[in-house]
Amino acid sequence: MNLIRLGLLCSTWLVCALAAPAQAQQPYPAKPIKVIVPFSAGSATDVVARMVGNKLAEAWGQQVVIDNKPGASGIIAATAAAKSPADGYTLFFTSNTTQAANPSLFPNLPYDPVTDFVPVAPMATAANLLVVSTSLGVSSVKELIQLAKAQPGKLSFASGSSLSRVNGEMFKSMTGIDIVHIAYKSNPQGVTDLLAGHVQLMFTDTVTALPHVKAGKLKALGIGSGKRSAVLADVPTVAEAGVPGYDLTGWLAVFAPAGTPQAVVNKLNEEINRILVLPEVRERLLQTGLDPLAGSPAELGALVRNEIPKWARIIKEAGIKPD
Incomplete structure (x- = not known):
């Protein structure tokens, strides 16, 4: 009986030993x-x-x-x-x-x-768009800068990523305006508050902004990269619109x-x-x-x-x- 059991154990071990390398060598990907x-x-x-x-x-x-x-x-x-x-x-x-x-x-x-x-x-x-709510009443980067200088500390900008934040901080620094930074978990949440009027401007990715720009709910004033976007060819770069040297992608x-x-x-x-x-x-x-x-x-x-x-x-x- 012991010999039979030993034989069964050896057979089981042999099957497992042969199966293990086969499993290990499964081509990637073998699961979700x-x-x-x-x-x-x-x-x-x-x-x-x-x-x-x-x-x-x-x-x-x-x-x-x-x-x-x-x-x-x-x-x-x-x-x-x-x-x-x-x-x-x-x-x-x-x-x-x-x-x-x-x-x-x-x-x-x-x-x-x-x-x-x-x-x-x-x-x-990916470059970020500078967008504002249409209710803000500005239609260009220069008008936005003028409004911000006339109301120091009154305007706020949203950010939902480091690119979004640094774009806004660069804009603030290079134009000498005083605007308040409001952080969000992600850009879509910032855009939601921008649409609701809780913040006044934002640099955000084109994927998030485009539907609202096309619907006329947001106004795109400029794009943060050194070249214009093919999907918004009529929107100038921020540098072209009045902030020379501005470029962040x-x-x-x-x-x-x-x-x-x-x-x-x-x-x-x-x-x-x-x-x-x-x-x-x-x-x-x-x-x-x-x-x-x-x-x-x-x-x-x-x-x-x-x-x-x-x-x-x-x-x-x-x-x-x-x-």
Whole structure:
């Protein structure tokens, strides 16, 4: 009887031993992928994450679940992403807010944008629009500056990301106006209060602003980048509109927790780059005011390392005090 039992145990062990390598070698992805997004639904990062996520799901036959974690300028989401298992099944679709600007805005970050993440793929560049409520009664950047100077400390600007905030602080610093900063969890919440008249102006992503601009509820006075947007060609840059030298552009990209296997990173990068050049994806990005930005993990890593000191300089010149 003992010999029979021993034989059964050996057989069971042999089956498990043979099955384990087969399971370990399952091609990636073998289960659903979670995508952490640091901003709320409807924001530019969220829209692009869902667009790319849907295409990944179609290509690989695995569900891609979007997990929005807005608040604290992306710190909540970035911390959660950094602490996630480094197996390729948790990705971080984010922006320059968490990976470039936050180190200079929050000196005690609970994550490191370089050492806690591995770069996967850049996705797009994104400029913010300067928008005001139509009820404010201004139709140009110069008129807004005049109104703010006539009412020091009376106007307030919303921000729902570090790009949004730094755009506003730069505008304040470069024009010499006194306007009050009001922070929100994400840009869509700031736009809601702008529409309600609780704040008077805001720099926000084109994805969030465009529907309200087209509906006539918000007035776009300028765009923060050095060039005009193809979807709003009649809207001048802020520099053209009266603030010479004004130029600030953000970007969106994909990261994974540090330690994620390079083979997984490479597969993700290849597929995301393929998705970004699909005509329907490229066209949708352009229609929302975003410019597709394909590239390698190494190129994204270099971008982050170059952008951190750049944002530190911009934040210092704008006179923003770390929180």
